[in-house]
Amino acid sequence: MIDFETPEKISGVLTVINTVAVNMMRPVARYFDEHEHEIPWDYINFMHTAARAMGGSSMAPSEKKEGPRFGYQRLASMIEMLSWGDAAMYLDTPGGMLGSAAVTATGSPEQRVRFLARFRGETPVFDAMCMTEAGAGSDTSAIRTTAVLDKDESQWILNGEKIFVTAGHKALVDSKGFIVVWATIDPKAGRAGMRPFVVEAGTPGCQVTKMEHKLGIRASDTVSIVLQDCRIPFENILGSPEIVQAKETAGFKGAMATFDATRPLVAAQAIGLARATFELLKEMLAERGVTIRYGVPRQKLTTIEKDVIDMDIMLRSAWWLVVKAVWMMDNGKPNALESSMSKVRAGDVVNKITQKAVEIMGPLGYSREYLLEKWFRDAKISDIYEGTGQINRLVVARQILGYRSSELR
Numbered sequence: 001m002i003d004f005e006t007p008e009k010i011s012g013v014l015t016v017i018n019t020v021a022v023n024m025m026r027p028v029a030r031y032f033d034e035h036e037h038e039i040p041w042d043y044i045n046f047m048h049t050a051a052r053a054m055g056g057s058s059m060a061p062s063e064k065k066e067g068p069r070f071g072y073q074r075l076a077s078m079i080e081m082l083s084w085g086d087a088a089m090y091l092d093t094p095g096g097m098l099g100s101a102a103v104t105a106t107g108s109p110e111q112r113v114r115f116l117a118r119f120r121g122e123t124p125v126f127d128a129m130c131m132t133e134a135g136a137g138s139d140t141s142a143i144r145t146t147a148v149l150d151k152d153e154s155q156w157i158l159n160g161e162k163i164f165v166t167a168g169h170k171a172l173v174d175s176k177g178f179i180v181v182w183a184t185i186d187p188k189a190g191r192a193g194m195r196p197f198v199v200e201a202g203t204p205g206c207q208v209t210k211m212e213h214k215l216g217i218r219a220s221d222t223v224s225i226v227l228q229d230c231r232i233p234f235e236n237i238l239g240s241p242e243i244v245q246a247k248e249t250a251g252f253k254g255a256m257a258t259f260d261a262t263r264p265l266v267a268a269q270a271i272g273l274a275r276a277t278f279e280l281l282k283e284m285l286a287e288r289g290v291t292i293r294y295g296v297p298r299q300k301l302t303t304i305e306k307d308v309i310d311m312d313i314m315l316r317s318a319w320w321l322v323v324k325a326v327w328m329m330d331n332g333k334p335n336a337l338e339s340s341m342s343k344v345r346a347g348d349v350v351n352k353i354t355q356k357a358v359e360i361m362g363p364l365g366y367s368r369e370y371l372l373e374k375w376f377r378d379a380k381i382s383d384i385y386e387g388t389g390q391i392n393r394l395v396v397a398r399q400i401l402g403y404r405s406s407e408l409r
Helices: 008-034 041-053 070-090 098-106 109-120 168-172 187-193 250-287 303-330 336-361 372-383 389-401
Strands: 127-130 146-149 155-166 178-184 194-200 206-211 222-233
Touching: 008 041, 008 070, 008 372, 070 250, 070 303, 070 372, 098 109, 098 127, 098 178, 098 194, 098 250, 127 155, 127 168, 146 178, 155 168, 155 178, 155 194, 168 178, 168 206, 168 222, 178 187, 187 194, 194 222, 194 250, 250 303, 250 336, 250 372, 303 336, 336 372, 336 389
Parallel strands: 127 178
Antiparallel strands: 146 155, 155 222, 178 194, 206 222
């Protein structure tokens, strides 16, 4: 049965993470927002050292049998706290991100050991997932990056371009990391031909070609990557190379399994940012003599009081959706519905709370003197990456109504 109390083992970790958020992230959040593409190495090196001291990777779910809910709930709780410190800097945390999630969801036990062990090394390592293309955003079946076996079938040859890759520069240029590239081994097979491939840093034919300048999360790099006759070992394919036509194909199911694991974590990021905004707003209101009277009949509340109480309700309800989704992951239960629901709700909540905070504080909310306007800009990405709000609403509808993607678009 699901337990909404935070386990003691997680509480201890969060005490450390809160110290990092307060002392290493919040004080420099504005600086790294205004110096886009500078890398917060002090934060990165500290987190990597701390993770090694604790015997693992800071951002990877625990593989130890530590009881139900520990792995992904621990990770979601850490992400929420780090994002309270700064949602953009959190994305610079070393030790396994979306690429690792794809390896975990689709790779063999041997591949998980081979690719993920590097995160426990002496220097920080990053990874990234490459799915989006200029002609393939939400429709993954439209992916045109190709993977072809060479003549002796010892290597895959990848060709194509991926865009909007989070942490791609840090994975390929700033560390000896890797990217997971989703490509097709048979363009005529549609989703049945889609497979993930691990491309390691330093591989000839793989190049970062552009770094985006963005509205928000500016401390995190977002890049374009070109693959031109990029050769990787045959064993770097995650999953089987065999094409089997079926209603639910292996490659597509692997992609969806990755999203089922990561969408609640993106939701946790959104909630951490929303909580930071909510708490600062209440502090600013209190400094100006505005108190929020919880428990008073709604018709007797001021407009600001109603807004703040509504924000509180939204924040709490969104977090419980995340807790349920990660609890299901930790207990081996299918969570496609709950995963997408948590992502939809958190994306809505963080945008509403950050916008309302700026609105309530007026010129102070719009001013760069406070972080409210930055958080307003950072919030929007939560509704975009890992599947847009519209796409996740479709996933929820299909799950509830029992439709396939071809039947409900």
